[in-house]
Amino acid sequence: MKPGIYEHFHQDEREFVDRAWEWVANAGQYHEVKLTDFLDPRQRFILETLVNRHPDVHAAFEGGYADAERVRAIIAPDYRELDGEDFKIKVLSITSGDQKLLELEHGDYMGSILGLGIKRSKIGDIHVIESGCHAVVSEEIGSFLNLNLSQVHRVHVMTELLPMDKLQAAETKLETMDITVSSLRLDGIASDAHRISRTKIVVPIKAGRCRVNWKVEEDPSTNLKEGDVVSIQGMGRFAVLEIGGLTKKGRYRVKVGKYV
Structure with a gap:
């Protein structure tokens, strides 16, 4: 870590700064390729800042659609081509025959997913749509959610894992x-x-x-x-x-x- 880097970030962000710099340093020194969990826009900014400080490293970002707020990153040596890389992202479709589903909000879906012991970093953007919800999730926890998410705020639901091209993104209101x-x-x-x-x-x-x-x-x-x-x-x-x-x-x- 270059001297003085911490002064550019809040004290609460130091843990992430250390982790992100380790990814960058390992890509440059040991030629490692790192696929991160989902990052919020601030974490993405921090990572991009650190990547730009290393001459032999680059990164690519993907959240499932063009305007994604939360994204996964791949950090790699600059000689590695990142176009077409698999970011291992899936869509968890949540539906129900219960009309009460229409009353559910973003926080209801988020709370039920996190209630299964899932870390926030494994979840991307959550889209509340007319038929229910499309949640962007990391591939490694997709099957677990598909098997175990059966209720959202007392509403019994059905789930299905879909490829990213089936994502229905909600319009920001x-x-x-x-x-x-x-x-x-x-x-x-x-x-x-x-x-x-x-x-x-x-x-x-x-x-x-x-x-x-x-x-x-x-x-x-x-x-x-x-x-x-x-x-x-x-x-x-x-x-x-x-x-x-x-x-x-x-x-x-x-x-x-x-x-x-």
């Missing part, structure tokens, strides 16, 4: 709202977006349960900008869609979109 804030501080925008007091929103932020662009952010005074994605554990997430001009009272006009 945002509930937009226009707010006015005295500043672009994280706590101010987040409190309005979630309709709770600033005093209450500060608690999870300072506790390390808030991420801005998938990076832990513990400073409530951090200024947000257009395009930022904010997630707070237990509250969901929102995106800053637009920052407009000032009102006559000097407040910022901000359009946010809550993920639904």
Whole structure:
């Protein structure tokens, strides 16, 4: 690890930085090829940063479809061609004859999968669709889920493993709202977006349960900008869609979109 690399990342990210650098170093020094679990966008950024620091290593990423948020990576010596590599990804189709299936949400499916003892890193994007759910999963746990996932939030379900070309990706839905804030501080925008007091929103932020662009952010005074994605554990997430001009009272006009 080159001196000073840690200063570019949050302290909570050091464990992943160490692991990712080991993958990169092994690819460069020992010609190893590494297929990772699913990475979130922040982890992908960290890995890409480290790969770019090594002259003899490159990486490819795949999450099953063009706009995938969570992806697997293959890290390899730069002489190895990565086009056509098998990222070992499957689609777990979850359906039911019970009409209550239509009431299930992303968190219901996620909770039931994780409840079987599966690590989050083995699961890619989860798509809630009209017929149920298409979950992108790593091939190595696909058969286990297909055999053992029989219920989602008290709804009995049927499962089937499908190839990636059968994936039905859900369209991202945002509930937009226009707010006015005295500043672009994280706590101010987040409190309005979630309709709770600033005093209450500060608690999870300072506790390390808030991420801005998938990076832990513990400073409530951090200024947000257009395009930022904010997630707070237990509250969901929102995106800053637009920052407009000032009102006559000097407040910022901000359009946010809550993920639904």
